[in-house]
Amino acid sequence: MTPMDMLLTRASTDRLADPAPSDAQLSEILAAAMRAPDHGKLRPWRYVVIRDDARPLMAERIVASMLRLDANAPEFKIEKRRKRFSTMPLILALGMHLRPDNKIPMWEQEMAVAAATxxxxxxxxxxxxxxxxxxxxxxxxxxxxxxxxxxxxHRLAGFLFIGTPDGEQPAPKRSDPAEFTAPWTGKPVSFAADRT
Ligand SMILES: Cc1cc2nc3c(=O)[nH]c(=O)nc-3n(C[C@H](O)[C@H](O)[C@H](O)COP(=O)(O)O)c2cc1C
Structure with missing residues (x-):
């Protein structure tokens, strides 16, 4: 696979089975995160590794959070989340170590975390x-x-569910980049993606 093939074939999936990356493999994968653009070199990304028996513990914290936010959260939603957080091969909680007083605006700090993700x-x-x-x-x-x-x-940017793609994987339809690209000719641009 060429590097471009690699970029163009990636698709998100939650159809995941063991094995998860080992600690050594995860360390190599996270080395790629350290190459993200990061204005001011603030290194705002943090990774909490949730493996093995920590998963059901995390699942219970997630359920408690759901009930805190909505005491009437439907049982099926609670069970779905409990199962996912208990059984995904590996979970990374994506922390954002933010510095509101820094001259680098918060949105740039958050974008650096997204780029790393x-x-x-x-x-x-x-x-x-x-x-x-x-x-x-x-x-x-x-x-x-x-x-x-x-x-x-500090905040969370969410979680990554990680493992080995299992079985048939969805092949999402991808957008035509031309719809999201426009030349600037001195006037504000409009995009095909925004025209009905
Ligand atoms: C910050 C962020 C949060 C997301 N949260 C969810 C989520 O809670 N549930 C979900 O199904 N997809 C979520 N997504 C979208 C998926 O990660 C993914 O992008 C989507 O399924 C499309 O797959 P693709 O990456 O192959 O295009 C989120 C994406 C981002 C960037």
Missing amino acids: MNVLNALHATGFGGVWVSGDVAEDPVLTEELGFPAP
Whole structure:
């Protein structure tokens, strides 16, 4: 696979089985995260590794968070989340170590975390693994965030579910880049993607 093939064939998936990346493989994958663009070299990304018996513990924190946010959360939703967090081969909680007083604006700090996450997704694919980035309102629950080690102003950017792609994988339809690209000729541009 050429590097471009690698980029163009990546797709998110939650159809994941063991094995998850070993600690050594994960370390190599996360080395790609450290290559993300990062204005001010603030290194705002943090990765909490949730493996093995830590998964059901995390699942219970997730359920508690769901119930905190909605005491009437439907049972099927609770069970779905409990199962996913208990059984995904590996989970990374994506921490954002943010510095509101820094001259680098917060949105740039958050974008650096996102860029690093994209590198992780690509590195997973390049090494034969797969994953998906998920969030949900629990990712904004300050209690859960703090339980993971990110008290305000730090935040969570969500979670990565990680493992080995299992069985038939979805082949998502991809957009034509031409619809999202326009030449600038001195006037504000418009994009085919935004025209009905
Ligand atoms: C910050 C962020 C949060 C996301 N949260 C969720 C989520 O909670 N649930 C979900 O199904 N997809 C979520 N997604 C979308 C998936 O990660 C993924 O991009 C989508 O399934 C499309 O797959 P693709 O990456 O192959 O295009 C999120 C994406 C981002 C960037």
